[in-house]
Amino acid sequence: MYKKFILTYLLLQSIALFAQQNLLVNVYSRPVQSLNGKWNYIVDPYENGYYNYRYEPFDKQEKPSKSAFFMNAKQEDKTELLEYNFDKSPTLNVPGDWNTQTDSLFFYEGTLWYKKSFDYVSKKEGNRAFLYFGAVNYHADVYLNGKKLGTHTGGFTPFNFEVTGKLKDKDNFVVVKVDNKRCKECVPTLNTDWFNYGGITRDVQLVEVAATFIREYEIQLNPKNNKQLTGFIKLDGQAAANKKITVTIPELKIKKQITTDGDGTAQVTIDVKNVKYWSPENPHLYNVLITAGDDVLSDKIGFRTITTKGHNIVLNGKNVFLRGICIHEESPNNGKRVSTIEDARTLLTWAKDLGCNYVRLAHYPHNEHMLRLADEMGILVWEEIPVYWTIDWKNADTYANAENQLTEVITRDRNRASVIIWSMANETPSLPERNTFLGKLAKHSRSMDPTRLISAAMEQSNYEGNPLVKTIDDPFADVVDVLSFNQYIGWYDGLPEKCNEVTWKITQDKPVVISEFGADAKAGYHADKLTRFSEEYQEDLYVQTLKMLSKIEQLQGLSPWILKDFRSPRRQLPGLQDGWNRKGLYSDKGEKKKAFYILKAFYDAKAKQ
Template structure:
């Protein structure tokens, strides 16, 4: 495979701004987390006038525009809102579980945070960085529009250097989580549409000339060669020295930037320590210029396929996995803390997993950073879910931009081995083109990882007992993944005994989902729906069935923990939760947890 990483983030997209800062996780920063004032605005009166014209289109928006944070100038002055006397909400966090009246609210909330800021050096630049806002964010500082971001699970930032004051800055964010037909994801999902500023917000100060981007990876075709680049941003960035150090390899390399400020990396290394689940070694990486210094922790490994095998560092592996949603096992809302991620990954390790599928959207950065340290391989997924507007050009740009942003954030994480394009999407000419274009973009951005998608299984040549994958996109992916629910949506668990599989593609097979619902503490026989016994029996029968798939190289059953979903309304059983978890929302393990754990103990 040719090693070529080209980040095409400067292209003009309706849903994007200039490149995000790289490695904010390890940069000096000032947190804007904490209490923010908020206003509920279902009619968007703070954004539009009574003729439904945006205030921001006017040279003088006036006091009615909420982003102006106006105050009455005298006792006769009319201003019909006041952030400072409005209610308080915690950031990061969803509004659904913080405010009972907003549990199912879909619409606009305005957030406001006031702060002071003193730069450490006059010519430094300052950015405001959002880890994620669901779904659309319009961002203003001191009454001026910074920009817009669409997509609820990826980071974005804006430079605020020229608008920043030492005292009494006010940051206003209009957050709109309404589901949209043209959105990504679209109207119909199987999880709660949490709204709000759901991840961290910080101010990041960097030198005028700073390290803008870098990729430091192994060449997939030569695991003794480190390849990549380092790019600078600022003035006079051509022919500048950049020092790359990897202390534990006793490696220091001086690089010189080209006319675009990019320095190529091409280094042969002896005695490389490779990252793998049993020994997730991370190398300290130091990048130094005359003005900037940045540190990262990067694992070196190769991931590829050969025939039916998935090869990690040229050794065949079996992916013992589980699916995860980004719900907090601690606070019961949208997960966002390192503690949330650690609890979920610790449960996965207890289950015997070496791999997790992050469904159905990019999760927070804590998850992949911890997976790096804990030796857990990761499937990351773009939220192209079920049926979206395949022929809508803006929908495609939206999906592509969200994919670009997660790849940009996580491209140096050793744990990430699979980029997933979609989940359970019905085949059509427009859909095939949509996903194929996403796959091409992904390979152009990052050819060091594998591409997959959660496809659907079908009957083989009208047989009712032989299943196959009949999908043109199966020819595009590196790993053939599909969801199947034989024994739950398709017959009873005993049907697993009758089903066989005819997989014609010469690729490794990964079962991206299987499972059954069960209410913790509800018991019955093996045929009693919703009982722990039914779920455990289905796991037993499914595992025996899947072992008969010749190309099987892993699976990620659905799902680790019960999670909220408005689709799941059965009283006293679901109560607004999808019950396919192996652990309840209260942290209680069901019988099927041990069934899968024992299987993984025996699986090499």
């Protein structure tokens, strides 16, 4: 009995220490208590709430000082010196970025503390509870009732901590130290072309599950046999081994029982027939029910295959041309981080209005709303982690961070039929250490999910030194399934008329997707087609670029840059940029520019072919 107690204790300690690396999936369908809403906050640029005056962390002390902000202390008598009070501090909305909620924090990069008080009553004795964050940008230290739960690094992926046995019926408080300072070893690194929104930017929820619950699962069509579902279901808990699990798909008349192994994992192999394959034309989703004892979890999953053959991309056995657009995670009609399903639906509806069957979610994992809606609306998706421009390639911690972000997004979205491409990077230099870095990421991605394609947004170069013949000379081109690259002929490289002179020599027998092209234009600014930042310049560039790219034999898709204007501190030209990247086909106020109609006409014609 004592030995069993020790093993149970060690298991629980392991879960408590490393819970952020064992992600709960499908929180969408689980019983939750939302902690969204008003959170008190304290701005702390000197991090006085974390370090004492000797720069020693309070949370490393055996008995932390009440001066530590995570203690949420209150003055007990009038003689006590205490220099903070969350309950008297202002509030911010969660989810949301801090930059656009108060003018004084617009460009703030540093530490800000959040606090939320709440009550909690378990629905059933013996159940377990987890504190789940959709995303926090960038580094989070999380405390519950004055005790540290753990940390998470990475601004765009979910994480959670087990809080079973740590909650009270009344007067709980969670404190989160959020630090969005950019750093050389971060992912992304110091230099980006988007706004560094800080804060708790996605939902915060208390998730209650059974004592032994469904931690993770994947149920997809076998990429080598479209008459078979394959995957796995992973249980978590003391009763996880040799446990009966039932998978039910009523529409397909499937009720399959499987049994976990000693590790709590059960392999899924189910023969199916008469499957309605998910596609942009028919985004059919099946209700899938997984039952493991007291834990019952439902999901809506589409079944489809995605492969390549020569220079074709093949969806459900048929060639598909990706009519796409890039999207940043900013709200449709203003500059702030997307946090609502309504904003996500608007962005994807704009893409469909453009004639898109595909979107590239740049340059980081977006809110889960986007993927769920893409499934529902029939939009193919490229997902990307923020390995962007020049990462600290030789730093082992930087690689571990990138791999963890990749793990978290694959874990979250591996059952979304809309996701067809995992992207490893954007516009990275071809260096030996970079090639090793990206090669390891690609290998990790394939080990986690062999059902999807691998790509990266690479850069083009001159073929045999000829500036008018472009090619892809990059060792990582041999690793990817889809050859993708960004090109800006006519904007950063000459004028639009140069597109008439340039040809392409692609030596790899792989499908080519142009991951970016474009030009800036301020909505409503009209001039001749040679005037930079005019709608006419952008319009002409789209006309000339589409003619040029259509001559590439292997061309199987496009995702021009970008759906709508977005904030970027790099873009400072007064009167035209004013802190916005203006390459959107929609303005920051949702106005369509002239180039929108050029691309729409091109896509409408492609859809009829």
